[in-house]
Amino acid sequence: MKGETIKSKKKIEFKEWGSKPLLDFLASIGKDTNQELSQIDVSSLIVEYCKQNNLFHKENKKKITCDSKLEALFRRKSVNINNVYSLLATHLAKKLDLSKDESGSGSEDVEVVADHVQKCCFAAIVPENVKLVYLRKSLVEKLSVKLDTFEGKVIGSFVRVKSDHPNDYDDLQRNSHQLVQVTEIKRCSSMSSSEILLGVSDMVKEVPISKLSDDDFTKEECEALCCRVKYRWLERSTVAELGQTARSLHEDITKDWLARESASLRKRIDQANEEGRKRELSEYVDSLLLLQTPAEQSRLLNEVPRVLADTEELKPTYEDTIRKGDGDTSEVDLEATADLSNDDCGKSSEAISGQGEADWSIDAIRSAMTPISLETLKRSYRIPNNIVLRLPEKGQLASLPPQGAVTLHSTFFEVGIKLPFHPFLRYMLSHLQCAPAQLSPNAWRALIGTYIIWKQCQFPELTFRELQQLYQLKIHPKSCGWYCLSTWPGKEAMVVDSPSSNKTWKKKWFFASGHWEADPNEQNLEHRIPTAFRTPAIWKKPPELTAEQKNNIKTAFAIPSKDRSCKPYLPQVKVERNDIILRRFLSGYLLKFPPRR
Secondary structure (H helix, E strand, O other), X not given: OOOOOEEOOOOOOEEOOEEHHHHHHHHHOOOOOOOXXXXXXXXXXXXXXXXXXXXEOOOOOOEEEOOXXXXXXXXXXXXXXXXHHHHHHHHEHHHHHHHHHHHOOOOOOOOOXXXXXXXXXXXXXXXXXXXXXXXXXXXXXXXXOOHHHHHHHHOOOEEEEEOOOOOOOOOOOOOOEEEEEEEEEEEOOOOOHHHEEEEEOOOOOOEEHHHEOOOOOOHHHHHHHHHHHHOOOOOOOEHHHHHHHHHHHHHHHHHHHHHHHHHHHHHHHHHHHHXXXXXXXXXXXXXXXXXXXXXXXXXXXXOOOOOOEOOOOOOOOOOOOHHXXXXXXXXXOOOOOOOXXXXXXXXXXXXXXXXXXXXXXHHHOXXXXXXXXXXXXXXXXXXXXXXXXXXXXXXXEOOEOOOOEEEEEOHHHXXXXXXXXXXXXXXXXHHHOOOHHHEOHHHHHHHXXXXXXXXXXXXXXXXXXXXXXXXXXXXXXXXXXXXXXXXXXXXXXXXXXXXXXXXXXXXXXXXXXXXXOOOXXXXXXXXXXXXXXXXXXXXXXXXXXXXXXXXXXHHHHOOOHHHHEHHHHOOOOOHHHHHHHHHHHHHOOOOOOOOOO
C-alpha cells in the first residue's frame, strides 16, 4: 500500500556515508572510501566491475552472477543489471535518512527500508535529462571541426529535426519537430561538416547537419520522445550510459550556453535601456557581469551532470519474470481508453492469475521452420527482397527478437497478413500494444475480416474504438503471451466461421528483418508496431461510441452472416487464390459482396 515500508530482519551497519558491505566492496576494488559517491556512480562502478570479471550470464546478458564480493553486498547469488541501482538505495546513508524522516522513526539504528516507488537504472525521459545531451545545429557544426572526437561525443546525444515535408509531423503529439537520438555517423571523402550525415532513431534516411534545428526543444516534443521510448520504439538508455554521454559533452554544452546566454543578456540590456526599465536593466547587468567572472564560469564547467533515474514503479525485468510482463499502459490516449476509468481498463484477471516464474509460452517451443520452408513462404507470398526471413540462432527467444526484427508465424500469411504491414494493421497493433506474434490466427481473421466488411460498406476506416465495441482482448487458453479477440458475452460475432482450432501454428515461427514494418519510402510512421512480447491493457467493457460509429456497427450486422464468413475471403488451402485476395485487401478493394448503397 502507498506509504508502506518493508523492514528487513537484519540491520545493516553503516560507516559514514555508506554501509559497511558497500565500503568494503569499494575498498576491495581499489576505490577511495573517504570520498562520497552518488548512487549513480556506485552503480556504474559495479557494472564496470562485472564486465571486467566476466560476471554476466553467458546466455542472459542482463543477469549478473554474484561473486563473493557482490554476494556480501547484495545478499543474493544473482541480480539483474536493471535492479542494481535500486538495491544500492539501502546502502546509502542519505537515502535511509530520508526514508526514516518520512516514516517518523526516531530510532538510532539504521533500518533497511524499501520504498514503494523505486528508482530503476533506466534514465528518465524528462527535459532535465535531455538538456544534458541535447545538441543544437551550431554546436554540432563546431564539434564537427574536430573529427577525431566528433563521433565519440555526438553518438548517443539528442538532436531536433524537422521533416522535409511540411505535412509530416511528429507521430504522437503532431509537433512540427521531433527529438531523435544520434545512432551513427557517416562521412564523405572530403570530411567537411556539410557532408557529414547523422543516422538517427525513428528515421530511415540519414540527416545532414544542415537539417538540424538550432532552437530549444519543447516540452511536448520531450513528451513525444518519452512515449516512443515507452512503446519500445526506441531503446531506453541507462543512467550510466546517459551519464557518460552527458559528461563527455558537458564542457562543450556549457561553453555554448555561456556564449548564447551572454549574447541574450546584452540584447535584453539594450532593450531595457531603450525602454527605461531601470530595475530589469540592473538585474540583467548583474547577471551578465556574474557570467563573465572566471569563478562563475569555472563553477559551471566543473559541475558534474546528474542524470535523473526513472521513478516510475519498477517493472519486472524480462530476465527475472518474463511471464509477468510490464503491465505498462501508455499515457498517450490510445483513442479507445481515453474515456474509460481505471476500473474499466486493466490487466486481465486471467493473465494475472496465470502468472508465475515460467517464460512466455512461445519460448518453450522450438521453431519448426526450415530454410526451404522460409524460401517457399517468401516466394509464395511475394515478400520483397528488402525483407529478410531467417531462423532463430542459438539462445535467441521468440518473445524478444533481435534489434530491428519481428517474430512472425507462417500461418499469419494464410489468414491475410502481407509484408510490409498494411497501415491499418500498424494502427491496430500500436493501439493493442502487443507484438504481431502475440495474436492468434483467429484474432487476425477477426481483425482483417472486420476491416474488409467496413470497406465493403463504404464506412470510414475501422477505428480502434469500434473494434473494442465488437471484441474483447483475452489471454489465449492455457498459454502465456498469446491473445485472442472474443465477442462480448451474449453478443453476435461480426466475422463468423473461424475454425475452432488451429493446429501446429505455434511451432511455425521465425524472424523477419529489414523493411518488414513499412515501405522504405515511408518516413516518420504515424503508428509503430511493438516487437517484444508484453502484457497489454485489457478493456473490461465496451467504450462509448459516436452516433456514426453505432450506426456503422448496426449496418454491418444487418449483412447476412453467410456474407460475413471468413472462409470466402481468407482461404487457407489455395495459396494462389489467397495471394489475389491479399493484393485486393491491401489495395482496399472488397471481395465477396457488392458495395452497399
